[in-house]
Amino acid sequence: MDLRLLRTFQAVAELENITQAAERLNFTQPTVTAQIRQLEEHFGVRLFERLGKRLYITEAGRFLACQSANLLVLYEKLEGQMQDFTERPEEVRLGISSPLMNYHLSSVVRHFRREKANLSLQVDLCLSGAEVENGLLNNRFDVGLLHEKPVSSLLSPFFWRKEAMIWVGCLDMVSLCQGKPLAEWPYLSFRPGTVMREKSKGAMQEQEPDSLAEYSDSEGVKRAVLDGLGVAFLPERLVQAEVENGFLAILTDAPAGQLELWAAVHRDKEETPGRKELFAALGIETKK
Structure with a gap:
């Protein structure tokens, strides 16, 4: 259900006047009337009764007014909480198959800190390349760095360096x-x-x-x-x-x-700005 209908209903229930509710909401009177009618059709009950020029809320309307008020408060709280996620730095989860990779990551972390405050890097050292591949396949990692080309056909490999x-x-x-x-x-x-x-x-x-x-x-x-x-x-x-x-x-x-180092991602995983920035910082060419 469109929560705007409940906000319109709350205004009408509080003011007991469609014209005043329309002015508060910056809607036309027919728009408010249509939205109230849409709610009544949705629930299958009358929410208001009009006697002459007066508008009276029904018992069903009073119940909806109480419940929808709580619902709108919860929704506003939820919107604020979800906004927190949009303001958090994007986290790139990186699985590496050898401590050797850490010798190349300090410059990347420094770059993220200085130039990309909206990105963060989480690094997990795995016991083997197979563990890194499994982490990519079960979405534990966004990117894997391996000291051999990945085996799974579900992964997209990118040569990194020798x-x-x-x-x-x-x-x-x-x-x-x-x-x-x-x-x-x-x-x-x-x-x-x-x-x-x-x-x-x-x-x-x-x-x-x-x-x-x-x-x-x-x-x-x-x-x-x-x-x-x-x-x-x-x-x-x-x-x-x-x-x-x-x-x-x-x-x-x-x-x-010589030892070849490779990067890998799940072929079905959508590219994000963080992953793109990580590959750029590592000097990994992703275009084939």
């Missing part, structure tokens, strides 16, 4: 490994089935040494390398600061590699 991968270790460990066969390296690896594990195997032409320990996340591997437990094949961006500060060194005669 990351160089290098062998690193603490200074003593690198000195120990340089010039020795791969099989003799004190090797720290990722769990089987992970993209990082496949990348390290590919860099060594499938001749990987026995691993001292296997980790599920790159930050865990980096921490072990910093503690001098072994060497590892990691994205260069992940260890750049530690290399520059002399905490880690690169095995210069070891095979390097």
